[in-house]
Amino acid sequence: MSIEQLINDCQKNDVKAQEQLYRLYAPKLFSVSLKYSRNYTEAQDNLQDGFLIIFRNIHKYSFKGSFDGWIKRVLTNHILQQYRKEAFLNIVDENLPEVVEMEIDSESVSSEYLMKIIQELPDRYRLVFNLYVLDGYSHQEIAELLSINIGTSKSNLSRAKMILKEKIELHTGTKKMPQVK
Numbered sequence: 001m002s003i004e005q006l007i008n009d010c011q012k013n014d015v016k017a018q019e020q021l022y023r024l025y026a027p028k029l030f031s032v033s034l035k036y037s038r039n040y041t042e043a044q045d046n047l048q049d050g051f052l053i054i055f056r057n058i059h060k061y062s063f064k065g066s067f068d069g070w071i072k073r074v075l076t077n078h079i080l081q082q083y084r085k086e087a088f089l090n091i092v093d094e095n096l097p098e099v100v101e102m103e104i105d106s107e108s109v110s111s112e113y114l115m116k117i118i119q120e121l122p123d124r125y126r127l128v129f130n131l132y133v134l135d136g137y138s139h140q141e142i143a144e145l146l147s148i149n150i151g152t153s154k155s156n157l158s159r160a161k162m163i164l165k166e167k168i169e170l171h172t173g174t175k176k177m178p179q180v181k
Contacts, residue, residue, distance in 0.1 A: 003067060011059045018055055026051070028068070029075050035130050036079045038123065046082075050075035076135075077145075083127060084147050109168055117167045125160035132157050 001009075001020075009017030030047050037043035054074050061070050118126060127146060131137040132153070137145070139153040146153070168174075 004063065007058065007061060007063070007067060010055060011061075013055075022051055025068075025071060029071065032072055032075055033079065034119070035134065036076060036127060039119070046075070046079050050078050053078050080127070080145050083123060109172060113171065114168075117164055117171075120167075121160050121163060124156050125163065128153050128156040129160035129164075 006017050006021055006024075010021055026047065029050065030043065033047040033050065034040065034043040037046050054071050057074065061067065118129065121129060128142055131142045131145065132139070139150045139157075142148075142153040143150045148156075
């Protein structure tokens with residue numbers, strides 16, 4: 001069965017088609033959910049809720065553009081909507097720290113470790129980091145998605161990079177200790 005036919009059947013509330021669509025896309029969407037969730041359990045819950053929203057709104061998909069992109073956007077928007085309700089996204093200090101540049105040696109830092117430390121970031125930093133670095137959103141788009149201002153987005157990204165850089169330096173043993181005189 002083609003993806004178009006599967007989508008058409010889902011639009012007709014065909015339970016078997018919905019199950020097939022779930023099996024086809026759940027692994028890919030789970031990685032998206034995990035990226036934006038606080039932990040594994042929350043990612044599972046967000047994935048389930050996201051699929052309910054996808055099935056409820058699949059009639060809105062008009063076969064223009066990528067279906068993969070559409071369902072990813074539906075899931076991401078669902079997760080971000082939950083964060084918008086919480087006050088933690090706004091920070092008081094708008095003084096932007098200097099831009100932190102990061103170069104990662106893939107031989108000394110595994111992708112698993114990198115994902116682990118990204119997952120450990122505070123919510124506001126993790127969301128902005130993922131949206132900007134991993135998904136390519138602009139600060140303007142992030143500000144709109146999270147209902148924050150552009151300066152907050154930039155500040156949160158800079159702080160996320162600073163935290164990640166410190167953790168990587170500690171992990172690889174390249175962190176320079178302050179010299180005692």
